[in-house]
Amino acid sequence: GLACVEAAISGLPVVASNLDVLREVLTAEDGSPAALFVEADAAGMARGLGDLFARPEAKARLSEAGRRLRDKYSPARMCAGYEALLLA
Numbered sequence: 207g208l209a210c211v212e213a214a215i216s217g218l219p220v221v222a223s224n225l226d227v228l229r230e231v232l233t234a235e236d237g238s239p240a241a242l243f244v245e246a247d248a249a250g251m252a253r254g255l256g257d258l259f260a261r262p263e264a265k266a267r268l269s270e271a272g273r274r275l276r277d278k279y280s281p282a283r284m285c286a287g288y289e290a291l292l293l294a
Contacts, residue, residue, distance in 0.1 A: 211279060214240040214272030219265040221254035235278055238271040 211231055214220045222228045223246035232241040242258060244250035258265050277283070 210241065211275060214268075215275050215279065217269045217273050219258050219268040220272065221251060221258065224250075232272075232275070234271045234274040236274070238267075238274070240268060240271040240275055242268060 210220050210222050210228060214232055220232065220241035222232060222241040222243055224243040225246065228241065229239070229243060232243075233239055242254045242264065244254035258268075
């Protein structure tokens with residue numbers, strides 16, 4: 207999941223397996239998906255990649271949502287979360 211998050215934050219459009227954990231980490235705080243979620247097999251990935259090439263507007267939307275993950279996973283925010291967890 208970390209590699210997918212890093213790719214999305216950098217603005218790359220991501221095609222990811224349709225797994226709950228990936229949906230959780232690759233969704234911006236406003237609920238926008240930062241990845242195109244597909245079946246976890248070669249055919250699903252191929253269809254997802256084909257969709258991105260065919261729809262530049264989808265690539266742009268995913269890239270924008272991915273960049274918004276920066277705030278969700280900022281070092282300061284993550285450290286504050288760990289601190290709150292440890293001090294609770």
